[in-house]
Structure formats: structure tokens, C-alpha cells
Amino acid sequence: MKITRLTTYLVPPRWCFLRIDTDTGVIGWGEPIVEGRAHTVAAAVEELSDYLIGKDPRHIEDLWNVMYRGGFYRGGPVLMSAIAGIDQALWDIKGKDLGQPVHQLLGGPVRDRIRVYSWIGGDRPADTARAAKEAVARGFTAVKMNATEELQYVDTYAKVEQVIENVQAIREAVGPHIGIGLDFHGRVHKPMAKVLMRELEPFKLMFIEEPVLSDHLEALPELASISPAPIALGERxxxxxxxxxxxxxxxxxxxxxxPSHSGGITETRKIAAMAEAYDVALALHCPLGPIALAANLQLDAVCHNAFIQEQSLGIHYNAANDLLDYVKDRSVFAYNEGFVAIPNGPGLGISVNEEYVAERAAVGHRWRNPIWRHEDGSVAEW
Known part of the structure; x- marks a missing residue:
């Protein structure tokens, strides 16, 4: 079996899909994307195709190392996201060729379903509380929200009170036993993270995400000592x-x-295993499309320390298209009582609606994240 072609499709709302063809007719799908840099990643995939055309797609570990090590410069969001989507597609091909889901090729599942959470948003506490109640009504047992808008290095207690009002409204709306993840989104600098963490103690949060940017890892032990909840990070x-x-x-x-940024299934499983050795939990990041979610779930099936999965169904980014629009069988992601089932079909376990992908790729997208500024005119973290 030989790889014959790699084709990328930029599709709304902000995704990039990849199809890899082989000379046997078996095809694989992946999702190589950096949100807001989709064209750049697609170009990186095209460049990496020089290493792949004519090669056996089943030699995944070797091809991964060629892509990572063969170009001298390595790492970073663009290259690793391009490798990630290719890696997902190679695993999809291997599973389809053998008639097995990827998780069986990785040693077999340790679970058949995993808890999921729903993103919620809103401009006012009442809006956010309403969104949380609606998510719970749809069967979710956990929600996540952005904690704050832009914050200066040291900001006012009015901003702090706004965060507290939002979280309090959600907790009162959903009761004491629904998980609440609060995403600082790297918008908060260490001085204000310390203030916010102390104020959030009463709300029994599930986790606090990215309390500071991953550039500032040295701050984490200090923040952990005062955090009222487990600290999560790693999407960047x-x-x-x-x-x-x-x-x-x-x-x-x-x-x-x-797994659409961190080198795909191959690399992310190694990351998860390393974290397990440190008794650290796994909650894969995935505000993306159905191919990415399918890849995530294959990993969730085999990673013992996985406990919850992000997913984008109904997320505010998905205005033009939503998670299920690009799959033939919308029931493949079987949501039930706050969990989603691990797909058991061959490869990644989903069938992509190729005709619809091609149709929407003709529309394409140029999604960009907002550029925020502080009151003094300086650029703020988004």
C-alpha cells in the first residue's frame, strides 16, 4: 500500500480537513488545524507531502519521526498541527485496512464511554446561567465557560466582581453537583490570577484552566498552593x-x-502516558470538528487517566456549520446522560460526508480570533 495524494479542505466554521488517498483505494481523514491559521497549516501539510507520497501509510511511527525530525526545525503549533492531522489520517487508514477501530490497535479500550462537557457563554450572569441550565437539560453533567474578558496585569475589583457574579449565577442555576470548568484562557496575568483564585473558593469548581499562559510555567507551583480547584492547561x-x-x-x-495540535494520536498517547506516571489527569482539548473528536475518543478509550472530554457541539464558534454536519451518521457520537460513546467502527470510527465537505470547502473560511485592547489602548490577551 502506498500514499498517492494528500488533499486539504478548509471548511466552515473554522476547520481544516485532510484526506489521504492510497493506491489500494483505502482513504483516511484527519483534522490538521490551528484556529485562525488554517491556510498556514494547509501549506505545511502540502510541504510534508514530499516525505509521504509513495510511502506505506501503515508505517506510522517511522513516518511520524521523518516528519518531526527530518526537517531539522521542529515543534511549534504549525508543524505539530500539520503532523497531527496527517497522523490521524494514517491511523484511520490502518484501522480501515485491518477492519478495526484505532483503539483496538492501541491495545484495546479501558472504557466504552467518557464524560463530556458543554461550552456555555453569555454577556451577563443571567445569560450564562440560562445557558448552563439548557446544557444540563440536554443531559450534560459538566459545563465550561470563559472566566473573564480582558484583564490588565493588575486590574480593578469591579472586574473581579463580574467574574464572581457569573460563576455564582451558574452555581445557583445548576446546583451543587454539576461540574463547572472555569477557563482563564491565558487572559489573566499572575497578580490577578492570585486574586481571582482566592475569591472563587466557595463555588467548588471542577478545574481552573490556563490560569496563566504556558509561557509562565514557573508560576504554577505558587498558584497551585492557593488554587481552590485542580489546575488544568496544555492546549498551547x-x-x-x-x-x-x-x-x-x-x-x-x-x-x-x-490531538490536532500535539502531534496527533501517536504523540498525544505518549504525552498522556507520561502524565499518568506523575499521577496527572487527562482532559483532551477539542473545540474542533468531527474528525478531531473521533481521534480524541480513540485516545480516551486507551488512556487510563482520561476523565472528561471537550467537544464542540453547539459551541458559539459553530454558527455556519456544527459538529455533526460533516458526518454521514449523526448518531455515531452517541451522547447519553453526560457521556459520549467511543466509536467502534474501523479506523477513527466515523464516515465523512465527502460530497458535503467538498461543497463547503468551496465556501471556505478566513476565521480570525478577535483582537482586544485594554482601556489604555494596549493589546490584551484573548
């Missing part, structure tokens, strides 16, 4: 070497690699 880390530093420094309770 891309290799096992990035996560090695996180685990050595300490302070993190949950890692959140994204």
Missing part, C-alpha cells in the same frame, strides 16, 4: 518535551493536549 503545548517541563515543574493536576 505541542510535544512530549513541552509537557515534560510542565510535569517536572509541578502545580498542574490536569493536562489538556489537543
Amino acid at each position: 503545548l505541542y510535544t512530549r518535551y513541552d509537557f515534560k517541563r510542565v510535569l517536572q515543574i509541578g502545580g498542574v493536576d490536569i493536562i489538556q493536549p489537543d
Whole structure:
């Protein structure tokens, strides 16, 4: 079996899909994407195709190392996301060729379903509380929200009170036993993270995500000592070497690699195993499309320390298209009582609606994240 072609499709709302063809007719799908840099990643996939055309797609570990090590420069969001989508597609091909789901090829499942959470949003506490209640009504047992808008290095207690009002409204709306993840999104600098963490203690949060940017790992032990909840981060880390530093420094309770950014299934499983050795939990990052979610679930099936999965159904980014629009069988992601089942079909376990992908790729997208500024005119973290 030989690889004959790699084709990328930029599809709404902000995704990039990859199809890999082989000379036997077996095809694989992956999702190589950096949100807001989709064209750049697609170009990186095209460049990597020089290493892949004519090669056996079943030699996944070797091809991964060629892509990672063969170009001299390595790591970072663009290269690792391009490798990630290719790796997902190679595993999809291997599973389809053998008639088995990827998780069976990785040693077999340790679970048949995993808990999921729903993103919620809103401009006012009442809006956020309403969104949380609606998510719970749809069967979710956990929700996640952004904690705050832009914050200066040291900001006002009015901003702090706004965060507290939002979280309090959600907790009162959903009761004491629904999980609430609060995402600081790297918008908060260490001085304000310390203030917020102390104020959030009463609300029994499930976790606090990215309390500071991953650039500031040295701050994590100090923040962990005052945090009222487990600390999670990792969506902006891309290799096992990035996560090695996180685990050595300490302070993190949950890692959140994204298998569409962190080198695909091959690399992310190694990251997860390394975290397990440090007794750190896994909550894979995935505000993306159905191919990415399918890849995540194959990993969740085999990673013992996985406890919850992000997914994008109904997320605010998905205005033009939503998670299930690009799959033939919408029931493949079987949501029930706050869990989603692990797909058991061959490969990644989903069938992509290729005609619809081609149709929407003709529309394409140029999604960009917002650019925020502080009141003084300086650029703020988004």
C-alpha cells in the first residue's frame, strides 16, 4: 500500500480537513488545524507531502519521526498541527485496512464511554446561567465557560466582581453537583490570577484552566498552593518535551493536549502516558470538528487517566456549520446522560460526508480570533 495524494479542505466554521488517498483505494481523514491559521497549516501539510507520497501509510511511527525530525526545525503549533492531522489520517487508514477501530490497535479500550462537557457563554450572569441550565437539560453533567474578558496585569475589583457574579449565577442555576470548568484562557496575568483564585473558593469548581499562559510555567507551583480547584492547561503545548517541563515543574493536576495540535494520536498517547506516571489527569482539548473528536475518543478509550472530554457541539464558534454536519451518521457520537460513546467502527470510527465537505470547502473560511485592547489602548490577551 502506498500514499498517492494528500488533499486539504478548509471548511466552515473554522476547520481544516485532510484526506489521504492510497493506491489500494483505502482513504483516511484527519483534522490538521490551528484556529485562525488554517491556510498556514494547509501549506505545511502540502510541504510534508514530499516525505509521504509513495510511502506505506501503515508505517506510522517511522513516518511520524521523518516528519518531526527530518526537517531539522521542529515543534511549534504549525508543524505539530500539520503532523497531527496527517497522523490521524494514517491511523484511520490502518484501522480501515485491518477492519478495526484505532483503539483496538492501541491495545484495546479501558472504557466504552467518557464524560463530556458543554461550552456555555453569555454577556451577563443571567445569560450564562440560562445557558448552563439548557446544557444540563440536554443531559450534560459538566459545563465550561470563559472566566473573564480582558484583564490588565493588575486590574480593578469591579472586574473581579463580574467574574464572581457569573460563576455564582451558574452555581445557583445548576446546583451543587454539576461540574463547572472555569477557563482563564491565558487572559489573566499572575497578580490577578492570585486574586481571582482566592475569591472563587466557595463555588467548588471542577478545574481552573490556563490560569496563566504556558509561557509562565514557573508560576504554577505558587498558584497551585492557593488554587481552590485542580489546575488544568496544555492546549498551547505541542510535544512530549513541552509537557515534560510542565510535569517536572509541578502545580498542574490536569493536562489538556489537543490531538490536532500535539502531534496527533501517536504523540498525544505518549504525552498522556507520561502524565499518568506523575499521577496527572487527562482532559483532551477539542473545540474542533468531527474528525478531531473521533481521534480524541480513540485516545480516551486507551488512556487510563482520561476523565472528561471537550467537544464542540453547539459551541458559539459553530454558527455556519456544527459538529455533526460533516458526518454521514449523526448518531455515531452517541451522547447519553453526560457521556459520549467511543466509536467502534474501523479506523477513527466515523464516515465523512465527502460530497458535503467538498461543497463547503468551496465556501471556505478566513476565521480570525478577535483582537482586544485594554482601556489604555494596549493589546490584551484573548
